Amino acid sequence: MAVTRTALVSGANRGIGFEIARGLARLGVLAVIGARDPKDGMVAAEKLQSEGLDVPVVALDVDNEDSALQAVAEVKRIYGRLDILVNNAGILIDEPGGFKASLFDLKPETLRRTMETNLLGPIRLIQAAAPLMREQGYGRIVNLSSGAGQLAEMGSGYPAYRMSKAALNALTRIAANELGGGNIKVNAMCPGWVRTEMGGPEAQRSPEEGADTAIWLSTLPDDGPTGGFFRDRKPIAW
Incomplete structure (x- = not known):
């Protein structure tokens, strides 16, 4: 009998994360929305429920080690297992100038906050899962x-x-190596420039397009790749 897979998607109350949770749920995966504010998560879950998709919500603040542990424990409590982890939550807070921000204007606190969310957050969740x-x-x-x-x-x-993100790519390679060549796959992906709060309205891709490769990697067959970096389901250079 086929096993029904379970997934936890961080930052899934909006944007690409929301579309990943939606896409996985449409494939029959028991997808869980991880949201810093559970109220925001519930709003997202209600949208999916209107489509006939039952998607639960867990509180998940990736900047908090206890929150990461508790979120994984809650998924195990609900479903008895955790098969898929999507580290989607991330921030881009470089200033001044946003996308044009310079290294020579970088404040230590900006770097600390960015690394906390974009690198330590995934580390915490991987260690828990x-x-x-x-x-x-x-x-x-x-x-x-x-x-x-x-x-x-x-x-x-x-x-x-x-x-x-360069550090996150290194984490991907390290985790893939330590978890071995068996049936635990660890991969990174680039969604492209996506129309989200981070990407802005001028971005070329929809959130659905940005989510596609993540959904594919989340459901890889047993002979699928590990330790790779992908865009549009194709390998790209590190």
């Missing part, structure tokens, strides 16, 4: 990175965000 995945011999971990973190094409602008 990996024991469950090892126990059940199955897992899919997807880190939402960015082309801005590619060393192959690294440039200027929003330096804290760029460095955090």
